[in-house]
Amino acid sequence: MTRRLLLLAAALGLAAPAEAQFQVLRPSFVAGVTDASGGAFSVRASLGEPVIGAVSGGAFSVCQGSTCVPADTPAGVQLALTVLLAGAYEAGTMRTALRAEGDLPTSQPYAASAFDGTPLDYDGLEVSASLPATAVDWVLVELRSSPAAADRVATVAALLLADGSVVPASGSGALALDGLAPGTYHVVVRHRNHLPAMTATGLALGSGTTSYDFTTGQARGYSQGGDALVGLGASGAAPFALWAGDGTMDGFIDTADRNTVWRVANGGLGYDMADFNLDGFIDVADRNNHWRLNNGRAVSQVPEGGGGAMVLVSAPDSTTSVRAPHAVETAEPASQQRQRAARRVIRISND
16 A cells, blocks of 8 residues: 555655655644444545545545545456357357366366467466356456457456356356456457467457357457357357367367377376366267367467567455465265266277
């Protein structure tokens, strides 16, 4: 708070005493104080005599005389996104096998070391106290002020549900990015083994909830000359989804995804990058039905590279969470491993 006041005071031209580079604020209550839980109150501070006021509704300002500058963070924006993962799609919905078998982590997984140095490297603190029964997996939602990667301004981890809804870690409702000022943003959705997609144009995000559906057409995804999305219907028609098979997270679906990701994990089970269809097994279905179909066909259409300061924005329900463990695979009890092994149908090929 002290640092914020100093910055705001500087913006107002309020100088601190020359003999001190830092000023310790000594707030004291003044006349007109009411119950903070239900009304307005004021606090007078010693820095150049500004007054910090909290008015009803919680809006803070730094004032000198009749000139005031808002000191509170913006209210934020809210998104209602719909996106499908081609790998998990089956008969009009997406499979929730990872959730059903206890493989889906309750903490967002992108803080794991496996994602370091990739576009999915994110150290947010989102945790789900109770994963929804329809949870498919975790995704990252990224906002940019332009299509360029250098203009990335916010990222939040979210849960993807079977119907394509992207929801906060709480499991329901719009995805809120508190503290982000209203404006026009390009929205990117990322998944750990699918190609990302970005909104075709910037979205005007304001005080209400903005909806965007990636599934209704190829034109819903930003393109640099290729297909941003894959059509899952007859002859490549709707619904449209993110391309499956990018286990290396490099933006290409190629032999590296088979050789260095799928082939190494083939025959395993659990929460794994090589599980392109998200059924909890790494087997020929992942290779034949997804990687092989998309090999050489798909390249990410989302601009990558460049610096740009990245703000980690967490949804409101994640403020008391703990950091996600640095492991992509989730541990399971030996008894559960035996149960899963007993029901598992072996479909292994080294091709």
